[in-house]
Amino acid sequence: MPARDPHRFINELDEEALGRLVARLESRAKDAVFARLFEKYVQRLALPPGVRVFEVGCGTGATLRMLARRSDFAGVACGVDQSPHFIEAANRFAQAENIGDRAVFRTGDAHGLDIPAASFDVVIAHTLISHVTEPAKVLKEMARVVRPGGMVVVFDGDYSSLTYAYPDHDFGQRMDRALATATFNNPLIMRDLPRLLPEHGLTLLDAWGDAVAEIGRGSYFKSFAETYVPYVKRAEMLPDQAVDRWLDDQCRAMENGTFFAACNYYTYLARKA
Ligand SMILES: C[S@@+](CC[C@H](N)C(=O)[O-])C[C@H]1O[C@@H](n2cnc3c(N)ncnc32)[C@H](O)[C@@H]1O
Incomplete structure (x- = not known):
C-alpha cells in the first residue's frame, strides 16, 4: 500500500x-x-x-486549550478539524477543563472553510500544513478568514531533518526517510513558506527555527516512533522485521541512556495586508 499520511486520511482510521x-x-x-x-x-x-483566535486542523484542541487555560487569555478560541472523532474529544476535554465558554470546536475542511471572510484576528496552523492535501489552498483560506491587519501563524516541522541515531547509519537514514514519508504528506513544506505567504497577501513579519533534540532519554520522540512506525510498516517501505528491530533498539537506547533523536521546527508570523 502506498504511504498514506494518517492525519490527512484520518477519517479512514x-x-x-x-x-x-x-x-x-x-x-x-x-x-x-x-x-x-x-x-x-x-x-x-x-x-x-x-x-x-482561530485554529485550522485543531485536532483534539490541545493547542487552543493550552491557550484558553492561560490566566492572561481573555478572548475566544475556535478550532476546526476534519475529524469528528477529534472534535468530539476536543469539546469533551474543554468541558472537563471548564474552558468550554472560550474554546469551541467543530468539524470542517481547511481547504474550504464554511466561515465568512475577515472573521478572526489571529489564524493558526499548528502542525497542520505538513499534512494537508493542498497547502496553497489552505493558506488561501487562512488569509481569507483573518481580518486585514490580522496575523497568520504557521508552525510545523521540517521533516527531512527528522533523525534517530542508529548504529547502522544506512538503515537509520532509510528509516528516517520512511518515517517522514509515511507520516507527512508535505515533509518539506516549511521551506516554501517565504514564497507562498506573499502569494496570498500575507507579509512575513518574523520567522525562526528551533531544533528539538532528545539525547540520552526519549519522550517526545519515543511517542512519535511508537505512534508512527505502524504506518511505515503499513506502507511496506522497509522489511517489517528490520523496522521492528529498529524500534526495539530505540527503546533499548532510551533505557540505557544512549538515545539520540532530533528534528527542526519553524514558526512563521505573517500579517494580512
Ligand atoms: C498533527 S495533527 C495537529 C492537531 C493540532 N493542531 C495540534 O497541534 O494538536 C494534524 C491535524 O490536521 C487535521 N487535518 C488534516 N487535514 C485537514 C483538513 N483538510 N481540514 C481540516 N483538518 C485537517 C487532522 O485531522 C489532524 O487533526
Missing part, C-alpha cells in the same frame, strides 16, 4: 488507531519542549483582551 493519535496529540502538547515552542509564538503575538 478505526477507533483503535484514532485512540492512539488522540493520546499522541495530548501527550505531545504536555511535552515541556514542545509546549515551549507554542509559548514562544503566543508571547510574540501579545494577544489583547477580546481577541478572536
Whole structure:
C-alpha cells in the first residue's frame, strides 16, 4: 500500500488507531519542549483582551486549550478539524477543563472553510500544513478568514531533518526517510513558506527555527516512533522485521541512556495586508 499520511486520511482510521493519535496529540502538547515552542509564538503575538483566535486542523484542541487555560487569555478560541472523532474529544476535554465558554470546536475542511471572510484576528496552523492535501489552498483560506491587519501563524516541522541515531547509519537514514514519508504528506513544506505567504497577501513579519533534540532519554520522540512506525510498516517501505528491530533498539537506547533523536521546527508570523 502506498504511504498514506494518517492525519490527512484520518477519517479512514478505526477507533483503535484514532485512540492512539488522540493520546499522541495530548501527550505531545504536555511535552515541556514542545509546549515551549507554542509559548514562544503566543508571547510574540501579545494577544489583547477580546481577541478572536482561530485554529485550522485543531485536532483534539490541545493547542487552543493550552491557550484558553492561560490566566492572561481573555478572548475566544475556535478550532476546526476534519475529524469528528477529534472534535468530539476536543469539546469533551474543554468541558472537563471548564474552558468550554472560550474554546469551541467543530468539524470542517481547511481547504474550504464554511466561515465568512475577515472573521478572526489571529489564524493558526499548528502542525497542520505538513499534512494537508493542498497547502496553497489552505493558506488561501487562512488569509481569507483573518481580518486585514490580522496575523497568520504557521508552525510545523521540517521533516527531512527528522533523525534517530542508529548504529547502522544506512538503515537509520532509510528509516528516517520512511518515517517522514509515511507520516507527512508535505515533509518539506516549511521551506516554501517565504514564497507562498506573499502569494496570498500575507507579509512575513518574523520567522525562526528551533531544533528539538532528545539525547540520552526519549519522550517526545519515543511517542512519535511508537505512534508512527505502524504506518511505515503499513506502507511496506522497509522489511517489517528490520523496522521492528529498529524500534526495539530505540527503546533499548532510551533505557540505557544512549538515545539520540532530533528534528527542526519553524514558526512563521505573517500579517494580512
Ligand atoms: C498533527 S495533527 C495537529 C492537531 C493540532 N493542531 C495540534 O497541534 O494538536 C494534524 C491535524 O490536521 C487535521 N487535518 C488534516 N487535514 C485537514 C483538513 N483538510 N481540514 C481540516 N483538518 C485537517 C487532522 O485531522 C489532524 O487533526
